[in-house]
Amino acid sequence: MVRILFPDISLRIGMGEAPALLVDDLQDGPLNGLELENGTSKTTATVGDKMYVIGGADDGTLSIEVQIFDRNLGQWVHPAVHGTKPMSCKGLSAVPLEDRILILKKGSKPDDQIWFLEVDTQYVRQQQKNLRTEVVAWSKGVIGNAEKPLVISGPSGVGKGTLISMLMKEFPSMFGFSVSHTTRAPRGMEKDGVHYHFTEKSIMEKEIKDGKFLEFASVHGNLYGTSVEAVELVADAGKRCILDIDVQGARSVRASSLEAIFIFICPPSMKELEKRLRDRGTETEEQILKRLRNAEAEIQQGESSHIFDFILYNDKLEKCYEKLKELLGLDGFVTAPPKSGPREINLPTDYSVSKIDTKIIINCISSGEKELKNLIMLDVSSLKGGAPGRTRGLNFQAIGSFSNGLNGIDQLS
Numbered sequence: 024m025v026r027i028l029f030p031d032i033s034l035r036i037g038m039g040e041a042p043a044l045l046v047d048d049l050q051d052g053p054l055n056g057l058e059l060e061n062g063t064s065k066t067t068a069t070v071g072d073k074m075y076v077i078g079g080a081d082d083g084t085l086s087i088e089v090q091i092f093d094r095n096l097g098q099w100v101h102p103a104v105h106g107t108k109p110m111s112c113k114g115l116s117a118v119p120l121e122d123r124i125l126i127l128k129k130g131s132k133p134d135d136q137i138w139f140l141e142v143d144t145q146y147v148r149q150q151q152k153n154l155r156t157e158v159v160a161w162s163k164g165v166i167g168n169a170e171k172p173l174v175i176s177g178p179s180g181v182g183k184g185t186l187i188s189m190l191m192k193e194f195p196s197m198f199g200f201s202v203s204h205t206t207r208a209p210r211g212m213e214k215d216g217v218h219y220h221f222t223e224k225s226i227m228e229k230e231i232k233d234g235k236f237l238e239f240a241s242v243h244g245n246l247y248g249t250s251v252e253a254v255e256l257v258a259d260a261g262k263r264c265i266l267d268i269d270v271q272g273a274r275s276v277r278a279s280s281l282e283a284i285f286i287f288i289c290p291p292s293m294k295e296l297e298k299r300l301r302d303r304g305t306e307t308e309e310q311i312l313k314r315l316r317n318a319e320a321e322i323q324q325g326e327s328s329h330i331f332d333f334i335l336y337n338d339k340l341e342k343c344y345e346k347l348k349e350l351l352g353l354d355g356f357v358t359a360p361p362k363s364g365p366r367e368i369n370l371p372t373d374y375s376v377s378k379i380d381t382k383i384i385i386n387c388i389s390s391g392e393k394e395l396k397n398l399i400m401l402d403v404s405s406l407k408g409g410a411p412g413r414t415r416g417l418n419f420q421a422i423g424s425f426s427n428g429l430n431g432i433d434q435l436s
């Protein structure tokens with residue numbers, strides 16, 4: 024049945040024994056995804072003129088390394104490797120896609136089995152231009168899509184934090200907060216890692232240079248920024264991410280590859296905004312005046328800049344909150360609507376991999392009989408995101424019976 028379903032598998036990857044790696048082997052052009060069983064776990068994949076040798080020791084502590092053999096130049100290239108490197112494992116399979124290489128890790132935990140090595144994506148090309156050197160970037164693969172994050176902006180004191188708290192209290196399993204970094208001092212009740220990651224200017228500037236931030240801005244005299252990891256962590260937990268950021272930050276996110284919904288919160292009047300800021304009692308007089316001065320420009324930009332999809336006026340708090348829920352399609356829900364969270368594939372240790380167009384076929388070999396029994400079809404046609412964050416949008420279809428309880432044909436995403 025398996026063979027009838029997929030008659031013209033064009034490329035077979037990750038099969039059995041292979042010799043130690045020699046330059047001669049590479050020049051002769053080994054199979055893409057060849058596994059090298061020479062004490063370390065390495066695999067190779069060719070994209071264009073370049074052969075990527077990917078792997079490391081199999082003690083589970085070292086990260087997987089990347090070397091490139093440039094066939095045109097006939098020499099090895101040592102690339103700058105960006106992103107979080109995966110830890111080494113018992114074996115690797117590599118499947119070259121157009122601008123990245125899919126890496127399947129054997130003997131790893133289910134949430135650590137699918138990775139991408141980006142070799143020619145927009146992110147990699149940009150980094151190569153900036154650094155004027157060969158760059159590759161790691162990105163972890165995740166099944167399914169995250170819901171579009173919410174970017175909430177508005178002048179200081181308008182009630183963004185209050186509205187976000189209400190939403191998270193009513194729908195705790197649905198929303199998660201992106202914890203920003205800031206160089207401002209914590210207020211009385213604020214906790215590091217919960218309200219903000221409180222940090223130093225020099226450290227944050229270095230991390231900005233290293234590409235850790237999705238966006239950052241100087242706001243009211245301090246640096247604020249959203250790290251890529253802050254947004255990914257919320258999505259990893261299967262929740263919709265909420266970003267509470269200023270208008271400059273919203274503009275940067277709008278220009279980024281992150282698809283989000285942008286909401287601007289407006290005060291009923293400057294007088295009321297001033298009252299709220301003063302009543303909150305968290306800023307000095309000087310800071311209050313600075314925030315009020317900045318508010319005028321922010322409101323003007325918020326109302327006219329086309330950054331925002333929705334503008335909400337926060338006059339009566341309860342009314343504004345109801346409007347917010349309405350635009351999120353949450354009015355009328357007593358609890359969060361049911362959602363299908365991200366799923367994981369638990370690959371066995373023994374399988375072979377092949378590729379047909381945008382489908383990766385994973386043949387799981389049953390250990391005793393060495394016959395093809397179960398089949399996983401990984402669909403890479405709708406990938407989203409990528410380095411320096413996760414690669415989402417992977418879908419899979421499982422055919423056969425699996426230890427994770429799947430039977431027959433299951434379409435998962």
Ligand SMILES: Nc1ncnc2c1ncn2[C@@H]1O[C@H](COP(=O)(O)OP(=O)(O)OP(=O)(O)O)[C@@H](O)[C@H]1O
Pocket residue numbers: 177178179180181182183184185186299300302303337338339340341
């Ligand atoms: N609709 C409202 N009517 C009256 N007071 C409000 C309303 N919304 C919020 N507040 C109060 O206004 C103050 C400022 O609200 P909040 O801290 O949520 O503002 P914010 O926009 O998050 O400010 P910042 O950007 O400085 O963090 C708080 O004391 C809050 O209780």
Ligand SMILES: Nc1nc2c(ncn2[C@@H]2O[C@H](COP(=O)(O)O)[C@@H](O)[C@H]2O)c(=O)[nH]1
Pocket residue numbers: 176177178179183203204207238239240242243247248249267268269270271272273
């Ligand atoms: N661009 C960003 N702006 C941010 C971020 N986190 C918070 N903010 C904005 O800063 C002001 C002041 O906040 P406060 O906590 O000091 O009162 C407010 O408008 C926030 O929306 C961020 O990561 N990036």
